[in-house]
Amino acid sequence: MRRRGGNPAWHRAQDGRMRPVIARKWRPPLLLVLGGTLTAVLVLPLAGLLAVRWLSPLMGFRTSALTVGLAVVLATAILGWLLWRLLLRPVRALADHAKAVRAGQPDAAAPLRHYGTQELRDLGQAVLDMADTLQNREASIRAFTDHVTHELKSPLTTIKGAAEILATTPAGEPADPRLVDGIADAATQMEAQLAALRRLAAAREPTFRGHTTxxxxxxxxxxxxxxxxxxxxxxxxxxxxxxxxxxxxxxxxxxxxxxxxxxxxxxxxxxxxxxxxxxxxxxxxxxxxxxxxxxxxxxxxxxxxxxxxxxxxxxxxxxxxxxxxxxxxxxxxxxxxxxxxxxxx
Known part of the structure; x- marks a missing residue:
């Protein structure tokens, strides 16, 4: 994967976390790059023909054609290099970046060194935001799972202990009311916690869009x-x-x-x-x-x-x-x- 460039800028979002932000600087818009490429494709052959016609009396047809041909090849190479730098390289780097996000690599939140055009910069920022969201969601789920495990351990221990005592109670003897009450209280506690979990899961969905006062x-x-x-x-x-x-x-x-x-x-x-x-x-x-x-x-x-x-x-x-x-x-x-x-x- 390509190295990240420089120290990323960071922005404090409304949720309090520091998010990576790609530095804003001038980048050519995609329309300018495509328009310039199409213009060059159209102009280069015409300019070559005119140059050959103008140089032929001075240098001879063969020499002028060879000179103009080399100039066109050089101009085409420069154009290809620009397209590679502005489009192909950033697109490949973004693809590698997305793979790093999927693999959970720790440096996936860092911006790339180059983004080429304004549109690719916006796309890169969207990928960074997505990576940041996924990483924080994973951390939230991990912490939440730890909380759930801890909270359910107490009522489960109560139920398990009461069940073990009841299992050793001789047949025909009435069960200790305190054990029955303990099981009922633990079950009620678990039901309340599971209901709260359902409310929390529902709250994570953006279902309350709108405006109000x-x-x-x-x-x-x-x-x-x-x-x-x-x-x-x-x-x-x-x-x-x-x-x-x-x-x-x-x-x-x-x-x-x-x-x-x-x-x-x-x-x-x-x-x-x-x-x-x-x-x-x-x-x-x-x-x-x-x-x-x-x-x-x-x-x-x-x-x-x-x-x-x-x-x-x-x-x-x-x-x-x-x-x-x-x-x-x-x-x-x-x-x-x-x-x-x-x-x-």
Whole structure:
């Protein structure tokens, strides 16, 4: 595979990750390359004939024809070299790059040295974005599998232990109610976790495309959370998400606020540097510094005994990521506050 060139430029995307970006510089458009090639193919024979006719009286027909022929061959070679440099070499390098992505090579995210034309640069950037997405998705799946294995180990151990004890119970004796309750509780826990996994998988699909405003969902949110006093600002700012998608995200954040003792929640839609953003602030107990870095991890919860699965905020993160947005927790003096920013339209 061809070596990558130079130090790649990196750009912080809305999802917080650093993505490789091909440096923008002047490159000939494909139309110019093809147009120039066709023009040269048309002009070279005509120019050769005219040159032979003009040089024949001075050099003789044979000498002039040989000279012009060599000049045409040289011009054709230069034209072929340009086509190789601007088209053939970048296309082959992109093919090798795609093979490296498929093979999972660690340097697959680095830009190539040359891209030839503007269109090939755009194609190369698309390949880089695809490679970055695939690599991060693979890492996400690996981490998620580890979380699932860890979380299901506890209820499975409970069921296995209870089954072993029941297997040694003499026939005819009643089963210990505590063992039966333990099996039932473990099964309920597993069902809740599997249901949360299904919600997370559904949230990863970009099914909530559209545009909406905070004003469009405020009435439904207030009806669903009557114990909260909701305030809002920037209600008319359009957000790149459907009504249902925004309702799901805010409902989960409001549910978290209720669970943490909040009475009032403020929802603010603003534009920050041309990017639509959403702030959600409450007056609850807030999030401790020790948990702030873990709240978006799947299965993390401080309400395990109360039946919490720890998947609510993970669903929010997955849904937003599928629609080009990112949520972060912003430490504050009172309560909890979250900032959601979308990709600029």
């Amino acid at each position: 905070v004003q469009a969902v405020m009435r439904d949110l207030q009806a669903a959370h009557p114990d909260l006093s909701l305030t809002s600002s920037g209600e008319r700012l359009f957000l790149p998400l459907s009504d249902e998608g925004l309702r799901l995200i805010l409902s989960q954040l409001l549910a978290n606020s209720e669970q943490n003792g909040a009475r009032t929640v403020d929802i603010e839609a603003v534009k920050e540097e041309g990017i639509p953003c959403l702030w959600v602030r409450d007056d609850g107990r807030g999030i401790s510094p020790g948990n702030a870095d873990r709240i978006f991890q799947p299965f993390f919860t401080t309400r395990r005994e109360a039946g919490g699965t720890g998947m609510g905020l993970s669903v929010v993160v997955a849904l937003l990521a599928a629609h080009g947005a990112r949520i972060v927790h912003v430490p504050g003096a009172i309560g909890a506050q979250f900032r959601i920013c979308f990709d600029a339209d």
